[in-house]
Amino acid sequence: MPEGDTIWQAARRLHEALAGRTLTRADLRVPRFATADLTGRAVLDVTPRGKHLLTRLDGGLTLHSHLRMDGAWRVYATGERPRGGPEHQIRAILGNDTYTAYGYRLPVLELIRTTEEAGAVGHLGPDLLGPDWDPEEAVRRLLADPARPLGEALLDQRNLAGIGNVYKSELAFLAAVTPWLPVGELPPDVPPRLVATAHRLLEANKDRPDRRTTTTRRPGTPLHVYGRAGRPCLRCGAAVRKAELGDRISYWCPACQHGPTGDSPDRRPRPD
Structure with missing residues (x-):
């Protein structure tokens, strides 16, 4: 996408x-x-x-x-x-x-x-690559529903505009949490750092022919976890996993990221 x-x-x-x-x-x-x-x-x-x-x-x-x-x-x-x-x-x-x-x-x-x-x-949140970019407002919107899983909140264009399924998985990895973790359970320093990372990555990739979120230059390693299910995590070597989050597939490293997962009994459904 x-x-x-x-x-x-x-x-x-x-x-x-x-x-x-x-x-x-x-x-x-x-x-x-x-x-x-x-x-x-x-x-x-x-x-x-x-x-x-x-x-x-x-x-x-x-x-x-x-x-x-x-x-x-x-x-x-x-x-x-x-x-x-x-x-x-x-x-x-x-x-x-x-x-x-x-x-x-x-x-x-x-x-x-x-x-x-x-x-x-007009319904869109602050545009990560637009002149209206406002990180404080993006953080405020991201945390507006504390029970919402991080992955869902990142994909909601009303919170911040421009993130899709690739960046959702990559940002959760870089924040060391799973996409299923409710945003209200994020450590206080994580949301501002996550939003700043999102802005930095999209700015860096807007002029590149191929998207990259890693710093390694080894062939076949442009992304940390997205699309790498069953392959070793570039950071720790554990096998990357994938599971559904809503109607999308999320990727995560079970060793580097903490929080509930798509296939674990401790995953907490969002209240109606």
Whole structure:
């Protein structure tokens, strides 16, 4: 799933290809906006907001998209054959004389007034890669529900925007707690440190082609625990484990991280 750093990269690619240029081709392949004609409008900018993309056009319009699990924007030279997937998976085409962007498998695609963007993204918490980043507010929101498992709280974009399943598992490892530990049981120094680490990691990775959370340069070791179930922990050598947390898989090291786990009898369900 795309996370805040990959969305930031996608926004930069789209901005470089489209901003400041007039659309000569525009095709929104969703029933509600299929008749919308955006040709002749200039693209003003493409802005990431958490995991959302806002493509702003002159005339006060914004094309709002969200990639969710497997959506993608691909940019090609105009006239070049797109290779992002089958033709029927294309949901949007935005092109000018130089570049054409194709939106594949976009589960969210809507044309809104720029003045009404808050209706699409106003619910989001502080953006880890945005100008509104506020670590104190992020900590406050993260701890608002003390009984909530850390992993769920980190994934909730209303707390802080930009964290997905990879960073959720990696941040819990770096904080030495399991994703199932209720946030109210975190030591007082951990939430501010965890939020600062999240900001640092996304900032470091937004300009990298491959995401990395470790400092080791050994091949095949860019991440501490995510995707490493059954393999040795890079820190202690214990076998990394995985289990469900909500509708996602979480990874953790049973030796380096303390707290309840997805397959342990001491896991405490969240009260209704």
